[in-house]
Amino acid sequence: xxxxxxxxxxxxxxxxxxxxxxxxxxxxxxxxxxxxxxxxxxxxxxxxxxxxxxxxxxxxxxxxxxxxxxxxxxxxxxxxxxxxxxxxxxxxxxxxxxxxxxxxxxxxxxxxxxxxxxxxxxxxxxxxxxxxxxxxxxxx
Numbered sequence: 587x588x589x590x591x592x593x594x595x596x597x598x599x600x601x602x603x604x605x606x607x608x609x610x611x612x613x614x615x616x617x618x619x620x621x622x623x624x625x626x627x628x629x630x631x632x633x634x635x636x637x638x639x640x641x642x643x644x645x646x647x648x649x650x651x652x653x654x655x656x657x658x659x660x661x662x663x664x665x666x667x668x669x670x671x672x673x674x675x676x677x678x679x680x681x682x683x684x685x686x687x688x689x690x691x692x693x694x695x696x697x698x699x700x701x702x703x704x705x706x707x708x709x710x711x712x713x714x715x716x717x718x719x720x721x722x723x724x725x726x
Contacts, residue, residue: 587666588680590687592624592694594701602708603701604645605694614642615674621645622652623710626695627717632660632667633688642674647711 591608605624607614615622621644628639638659644652659670667687669680695718702709702719709715 587683587686590680590682590690592626592629592690592697594694594698596701596705596707597710600645600708600710602710603698603705604710605698605714607642609678609680614671617642620652622654623714625711626691626698626714628657629691630695632658633691636660636662643711645710647713 588609589611591611592605593608594603594605596602597604604617605626606617607624607629617623622642623645625639625641625643625647628641628643631637632639632641638657640649640654640657642652642658643649643654646652649655649657654673656672659668659672661668661670662684665681667682667684669678669682671678671680698709698714699718702715709719
C-alpha cells in the first residue's frame with residue numbers, strides 16, 4: 587500500500603497558502619515549478635466516490651491553466667482506493683488503504699483550516715478558502 591501525505595504551508599513567494607501532496611514521502615508532481623496546488627474539495631470527494639478528479643490543479647483553480655488535461659482516475663475496490671495519474675511524466679499508479687486515506691484527507695483539511703485561522707492570506711486554489719474557510723464563493 588502507498589502512503590498519502592497532505593501538507594499546506596505559507597508560500598512567501600505567493601504571499602498565500604498552498605497545499606501539496608506526497609505519496610510515499612515524494613511530491614506527486616513538481617508543484618512549484620508548474621504553479622500547482624491541491625483542490626481539497628476534489629480530494630475530499632475522492633474519499634467517497636470513484637471517478638476522475640482534478641485533485642492537482644493550477645494555483646488559480648483552473649486545471650487547463652496549469653496544462654492539466656486529465657484528472658486523477660480514482661477507483662474504489664476491495665483492495666483499496668486506487669489512483670492512476672496521467673500527465674505529469676510517466677503514468678503512475680497508487681493504492682491506498684481506505685481508512686488511512688480518509689484520515690489523511692480530513693487531517694489535511696484540518697491543517698488548512700488552522701493555517702487560514704492564523705493567517706489572513708490568499709489560498710491556492712481559491713475554492714479551498716471558500717469551502718473550508720467558512721466564506722461564500724462570489725457569484726459569477
